[in-house]
Amino acid sequence: MKISIIVAVSQNGVIGDKKKLLWHISGDFKHFKEITTGHHILMGQTTYESIGKLLPGRTSLILSFDKNFKVPGAFVFGSQEEAIKFAEGSGEKELMIIGGGMIYKTFLPLAQKIYLTRILKNYEGDVTFPEIKKSEWNEKIIEKHPKEDPPFEFVELTKK
Numbered sequence: 001m002k003i004s005i006i007v008a009v010s011q012n013g014v015i016g017d018k019k020k021l022l023w024h025i026s027g028d029f030k031h032f033k034e035i036t037t038g039h040h041i042l043m044g045q046t047t048y049e050s051i052g053k054l055l056p057g058r059t060s061l062i063l064s065f066d067k068n069f070k071v072p073g074a075f076v077f078g079s080q081e082e083a084i085k086f087a088e089g090s091g092e093k094e095l096m097i098i099g100g101g102m103i104y105k106t107f108l109p110l111a112q113k114i115y116l117t118r119i120l121k122n123y124e125g126d127v128t129f130p131e132i133k134k135s136e137w138n139e140k141i142i143e144k145h146p147k148e149d150p151p152f153e154f155v156e157l158t159k160k
Contacts, residue, residue, distance in 0.1 A: 010123040015100070019046060025119075033057075043062055048071065062076045062077070108130050
């Protein structure tokens with residue numbers, strides 16, 4: 001099973017602030033839906049709570065330190081190993097890691113692919129994406145949107 005990360009990151013590495021996204025780009029939401037639909041998506045408890053609901057057409061896996069945390073219709077795990085084993089056992093071909101910051105940091109070394117929406121603007125925020133070492137990844141720009149506000153581009157990175 002391939003492990004992939006999907007994330008939108010500002011030019012200065014910020015991905016959120018106070019448990020919220022800092023931008024609302026309809027093209028990015030559509031892109032996210034197209035890539036993740038039909039897959040297992042894995043997120044931390046804080047990301048689930050910020051979304052506030054399960055995303056339709058996807059199997060939701062949530063990592064939580066709280067052994068009593070339960071979400072009807074989702075699968076909650078206490079460790080990344082349990083979540084990966086569950087996804088593999090369910091026949092998933094590409095597990096999608098959707099956040100937040102701690103989850104990205106944990107899974108980046110395991111990821112073979114990153115679906116990156118690069119926001120071409122700086123933002124202030126309290127959550128950042130870990131550094132992507134260019135020497136470890138091949139980058140392919142898929143689509144540019146320079147006239148949007150904020151401007152952004154879809155990029156795919158594959159592990160070298």
